[in-house]
Amino acid sequence: MNRRRFLHSLSLAATAPASAILAACSSAPRRGAAHVVVVGGGYGGATTAKYLRMWSAGRIDVTLIEREARFVSCPMSNLVLAGLRNLGDLTASYDRLRTRWGVRVVNDEVVHVDVTRRQARLARHGDIGFDRVVLAPGVDFLTEQIAGLAGNSERIPHAWKAGPQTELLRRQIEAMPDGGVFALHVPRFPYRCPPGPYERACLVAHYLRARKPRAKLLVLDANSEIQSKKALFAAAFAGPYRDIIEYRPDSTLLSVDAQTLSADLEFDRVRADVLNVIPPMRAGRLVDRMGIPLTNGRWVDVDWRTMEARALPGVHVIGDAVLAAPGMPKSGHIANQQAKLAAAAIVELLDGRSPDPIPTLLNTCYSFVDDRNAIHVATVHRYDAAAGTVLPVAGAGGLSSAASEEEGRYAAAWAQSIRADTLA
Amino acid sequence: MTGKSTLAALCLLAGTTHAAESATDLAALHARNLAANCTPCHSADTPAPNAIPRIVGLPADSILQRLRAFRSGDAPATVMHQIVRGYSDEQLSLIATHLATSPDLALDPR
Numbered sequence: 001m002n003r004r005r006f007l008h009s010l011s012l013a014a015t016a017p018a019s020a021i022l023a024a025c026s027s028a029p030r031r032g033a034a035h036v037v038v039v040g041g042g043y044g045g046a047t048t049a050k051y052l053r054m055w056s057a058g059r060i061d062v063t064l065i066e067r068e069a070r071f072v073s074c075p076m077s078n079l080v081l082a083g084l085r086n087l088g089d090l091t092a093s094y095d096r097l098r099t100r101w102g103v104r105v106v107n108d109e110v111v112h113v114d115v116t117r118r119q120a121r122l123a124r125h126g127d128i129g130f131d132r133v134v135l136a137p138g139v140d141f142l143t144e145q146i147a148g149l150a151g152n153s154e155r156i157p158h159a160w161k162a163g164p165q166t167e168l169l170r171r172q173i174e175a176m177p178d179g180g181v182f183a184l185h186v187p188r189f190p191y192r193c194p195p196g197p198y199e200r201a202c203l204v205a206h207y208l209r210a211r212k213p214r215a216k217l218l219v220l221d222a223n224s225e226i227q228s229k230k231a232l233f234a235a236a237f238a239g240p241y242r243d244i245i246e247y248r249p250d251s252t253l254l255s256v257d258a259q260t261l262s263a264d265l266e267f268d269r270v271r272a273d274v275l276n277v278i279p280p281m282r283a284g285r286l287v288d289r290m291g292i293p294l295t296n297g298r299w300v301d302v303d304w305r306t307m308e309a310r311a312l313p314g315v316h317v318i319g320d321a322v323l324a325a326p327g328m329p330k331s332g333h334i335a336n337q338q339a340k341l342a343a344a345a346i347v348e349l350l351d352g353r354s355p356d357p358i359p360t361l362l363n364t365c366y367s368f369v370d371d372r373n374a375i376h377v378a379t380v381h382r383y384d385a386a387a388g389t390v391l392p393v394a395g396a397g398g399l400s401s402a403a404s405e406e407e408g409r410y411a412a413a414w415a416q417s418i419r420a421d422t423l424a
Numbered sequence: 425m426t427g428k429s430t431l432a433a434l435c436l437l438a439g440t441t442h443a444a445e446s447a448t449d450l451a452a453l454h455a456r457n458l459a460a461n462c463t464p465c466h467s468a469d470t471p472a473p474n475a476i477p478r479i480v481g482l483p484a485d486s487i488l489q490r491l492r493a494f495r496s497g498d499a500p501a502t503v504m505h506q507i508v509r510g511y512s513d514e515q516l517s518l519i520a521t522h523l524a525t526s527p528d529l530a531l532d533p534r
Contacts (some may be wrong), residue, residue, distance in 0.1 A: 052461070333464055340460040344453075356454055362461040362502060362510070378503050380461075380510025396510030400502065407502055413475035417467045424469035 017066035030110060031216030032352045033061045037120055037130040038284060039110050041094060043073075044335030045136030047422045053101040060350060063122070064127060067109040067165075071423060075332045076415050077162035078196065081170050082203040090196050091161055094137035096367035096424050113290045115315060129286065132346050134307075134316040136335070137284025139192050145280050154256040156275045160192060162240045172274045177346050178212040180273035185253050185264060186221040186279040190299075192320045192330045195228035195377070197221075197278060199367035202233070205241040206370045217244050220251035220263065220272060228329065228397060229367060232375045236403065240370065260350030271302065283321035290315065299323035305355055316342045327392040328381055329363060335420060337361035359383045361390060363397075366411035373403040374411035458511070459526075462519065470527060484524035491516045497516035 159169040282298035319335040345355035379397035468480035493499035
């Protein structure tokens with residue numbers, strides 16, 4: 001256990017401002033208390049940190065390590081592209097995790113994790129010991145799989161992690177000439193947020209229809225069909241956006257040219273004024289630093305009773321980095337549910353008890369199709385001991401019958417509520 | 425899995441691991457975990473106003489009645505009728521009881 005050494009290194013960290021050190025040390029470490037380190041402060045990691053403190057009634061010390069100073073929500077970021085929200089609306093602080101829940105939030109990056117010695121090494125704050133570690137590293141992009149893409153994210157943004165890329169793509173859309181072409185590439189499934197690309201197509205088309213009515217939007221989908229809420233998105237593409245959106249399935253992207261903004265597909269070549277390539281993705285590369293083997297070279301297989309990596313018991317992995325169970329999307333909402341599953345299991349395990357044998361997860365995922373109307377997909381997932389995984393509960397869940405303003409209000413309310421559940 | 429077999433499994437677990445721990449405690453734990461399915465949309469901390477109804481702290485009976493009405497179709501819904509079908513009657517009752525009292529949502533004193 002190296003909490004003391006960690007705090008010592010914090011006190012010596014000349015690079016960090018004094019206020020940050022004080023904030024990180026807002027609660028003194030206690031001898032004998034179990035310590036959980038959570039790496040990554042997105043929807044999954046931040047929720048894990050909060051619920052570990054809540055459900056242990058403060059008995060477990062929790063350190064959340066996040067490389068960004070503030071939380072930025074990926075859900076709702078497509079609205080920014082359409083000029084319907086600002087990035088500031090999607091940005092939040094970690095202060096309540098510190099002040100209300102007593103989480104030590106450290107703004108740093110983990111460079112190495114030694115599972116045997118139960119120690120994580122931070123880029124600036126030295127070593128930190130733990131009894132259990134939770135990795136919530138999100139996704140990293142496999143840009144090298146598309147020739148010409150690597151190193152060109154300024155010319156060809158992905159905007160698939162909310163932040164500067166979102167604002168960059170927004171500026172490109174605004175600068176697009178009327179009569180221009182916006183091309184959006186959807187990677188092969190699985191990827192973060194299955195309905196996200198189609199929501200993006202709708203919202204960008206909504207903006208173009210009002211501001212650049214002669215513009216076109218090409219959806220170049222590597223998949224053979226729309227991957228989520230298919231009939232609902234197809235209705236939007238064929239209805240309000242029929243003169244703007246052209247959907248092209250089976251569009252495997254081979255290479256891009258950042259100079260000419262052209263995209264070479266298997267059977268076609270496309271020139272765009274704005275080229276938005278969502279690259280293929282995998283578990284955040286943090287997991288490689290611990291030698292966790294990946295399924296299909298991409299995702300971490302977990303024990304769904306505890307969210308521990310099957311190959312590395314004691315190390316919990318949650319969120320988009322996880323090999324999804326059948327019918328389970330990579331969504332912020334599911335990351336929230338996996339976070340609570342992991343937090344509940346860790347509290348029990350650290351107290352020497354068995355975790356809940358039948359964990360249940362719920363997903364509700366809203367997408368906007370314009371400035372007011374939204375659609376949803378919902379699923380309930382329950383652990384099945386015989387199958388050794390979580391499975392969708394038969395007969396439960398479903399889709400919207402049609403886009404509606406009522407669901408648009410719920411979608412906006414969802415964003416507020418899940419943020420509170422995560423950070424307040 | 426039905427609610428009854430859920431409880432049976434929890435009791436079995438109690439018997440094999442910590443005989444001293446009561447089935448009531450395990451049921452409460454299971455209720456807490458199930459209720460955590462609801463809070464992304466129905467967080468007690470959501471600032472008002474919010475289009476999604478606040479349910480934490482309402483009487484258990486009225487929460488349960490509402491959940492059952494979603495299931496029977498008596499209450500109009502956009503998504504709740506699809507969600508409640510994922511839970512047994514007993515689970516809905518556990519959820520309602522937990523959301524009514526929410527002992528885990530107390531402020532952290534530290």
